Each structure stands twice: as C-alpha cells, then as structure tokens.
Amino acid sequence: MIPFLLSLTSLPLLLPTSISSSLNLLLLNFAYTTLVLSYHPLQVELFAVLGACLAFYLLPTALMAVAESLFPNWRIKPTRVKPAKRWKGREFQVARGLLNVALAAGIEIGLEYVQTEMLEQRSFIRVGRTLPLVGSLLWDLLRVYLIRNVLYYTIHRFVLHHTPKRARNNGFISDTLAPFAAQHKSCYHASSPPPSPLTPLSDGPLAFLALQFIPVYLPCALLHVHILTYTIFLALTNLEVSITHSFLQFPAFVSQVLTPLMLLPWRVFGVKGRVERHWIAGGRREYEGWGVLDWVGGTGRGKGEGWEEGMERVREGVDKSGYAEEVEKAKKRVTRRRS
Secondary structure (H helix, E strand, O other): OHHHHHHHOOHHHHOOHHHHHHHHHHHHHHHHHHHHHHOOHHHHHHHHHHHHHHHHHHHHHHHHHHHHHHOHHHEOOOOOOOOOOOOOOHHHHHHHHHHHHHHHHHHHHHHHHHHHHHOOOOOOOEOOOOOOOHHHHHHHHHHHHHHHHHHHHHHHHHHHOOOHHHHOOOHHHHHHHHHHHHHHHHHHHHOOOOOOOHHHHOOOHHHHHHHHHHHHHHHHHHHOOEHHHHHHHHHHHHHHHHHHOOOEOOOHHHHHHHHHHHHHHHHHOOHHHHHHHHHHOOOOOOOOOOOHHHHHHOOOOOOOHHHHHHHHHHHOOOOHHHHHHHHHHHHHHHHHHHO
16 A cells, blocks of 8 residues: 555656656645545554654664764764763664663553553544645644754753752652653763763663653644654654764765755754764753753853864864864863853
C-alpha cells in the first residue's frame, strides 16, 4: 500500500506545470485519505513520529558522523582530556538515543491509547480524513512554536539547571528537580569536546523527556493539531536540534552549498551560536535557541571583553588543536566576570 502511494507522487512530473500543481494537492489528499482508512489512527501517529525522527534527525546525524569519519579535519579536535565515566562512548550514545526515542514514542502512543480506547475521548493529535488548509496549518505551526519555546526555556532554565537557591530552600522542590538536573549535567554537559548531534538525543531519560519530548508534544496535544501539522513540527524541531549541535567545520566550497540549503535559517537567527555559548558557559545562560526569552529573562549573551574574546577565538577556530584549552579559558573569563 505504502509503495503504491509513494509512486503516485511521480505522476505530476510528467504533466505541465499548470496542471501538476493542482494534481499534487489532489494526489496528496488521496494518498493521505487512503493511509488513514488503511491503518489505525495510533499506527498513523506512530509512523509520523518515527518517520520524522528517522528522516530529520537520525539520518542527518548519521550523515554528519560519516562526514566526520571520512574527513577528520572537518571536526574541531580538542586536546586529549580524561573522558567522562559513562557518557563518552559513541556506541553508548547511539544506544541511549534509540532507547530515549523508543521511550518517548511509547509514552505518546500510551497516552493516546488511554485517551481514545479507555476513556473514549478524542485523541490529542487529530487524525482526520482530510488535510488541513494551508492557512490553518501555518497558524497552528506558529502557535505551537511559540508555546514550545516558552516551555523549552522554562524547563531548561528552572528544571534542568535547577539550583537550591531557585527553590528558596524548599526541600520538596529541590528533591523533585534534582534527578533531572543531575542527569542533564552528567550526560549533556559532561562531554569535553563540543557536543555532537547525538548529545541531546543521548541525554538522561528524565532530561530527554523534559527537554525534547514535553515542549514538542504538549503544545500539539493542548491545541489538538492535525497529524500533518504535528509531523511538520516534529521535522522542523528535529532538524533544528541536529544542525545546531553539529560542530563540523566544513571547507569553504562545502559551506557555500550547505549554508543556503539548511544552515542559513539557524545561522541568521543565531540559534547555533547560542547553543555553543550555552555549552561553553556550563549551562549558566542561553537557555533558548532563538534568544527572545533569554533577552527578556536576562540570561542572554554575556557582555564584556573577556567573554567576547573567548567566544571569538572559539568560533573562529584559532588553534584547533587546543580547543579544550580555549574552552577552559573562556569559562574562567566568564567566572571572573560574574564574580
């Protein structure tokens, strides 16, 4: 069934442009309706989740890993440092990442099953027989993106980087949030080299669910968005996380091709740079990639000559062989400035 539906997409290539644009929409609607009628809504949602994760996160990550293996000079090389106890192995990162994806997908399908089969209520993600209008799709994407960024900033700052001072000596809150913060610190922030696209995927299970699953799924469930909107949203967020955590330094001829295609949106708005600065600062600032909430909350880019010099030297890749040393110097400058 699925190969037959995919084969329909090649028909518009044989027709004039004026006809193919209308035929594309017709065939897409026909293929989607056939898919919904052929499979259970929970199966359709599972296909969408796993497909978006595979095509827009695992596949780009694998391509970057292959590029790193074939062209080692493209990867920023730190000085040799003592590896972390458990979180450094690439095989362990891949295994934990796949387990985290399976855990998130299982929780999502479990919630949908309880909601639809046991409670007999409408599903959180709408799997209708027709596709949404373009205007409705774009409006839903804008709303879920805004809610996602608010949740991402709040969880990232106050949960995963929780300190006892923020809880105002409330022992219950500190004890509840401590496992989330401990896992995030020991997994994501434990690596000495720059984080790779596998780093957010292989975070601790609690930290992964809090930062990568809840901000994405909860807005879509609250707004009861269409499955197509949810799939596009998943694809965009997965691609954003994968690209912004890649610290490959491509040659000039490669960058000229990749930048217009996939890197430009995240470089223009500075998302990739904020991820870099968050990691270098040890999680003390830059909690949200787009920077708006960091600007409102006063946790944005640090000011002062020391911070600027450290960041410029890291970003420009001066003395690549001493990258870890440059990172430590940048951290010390930030500490002196804060004190």
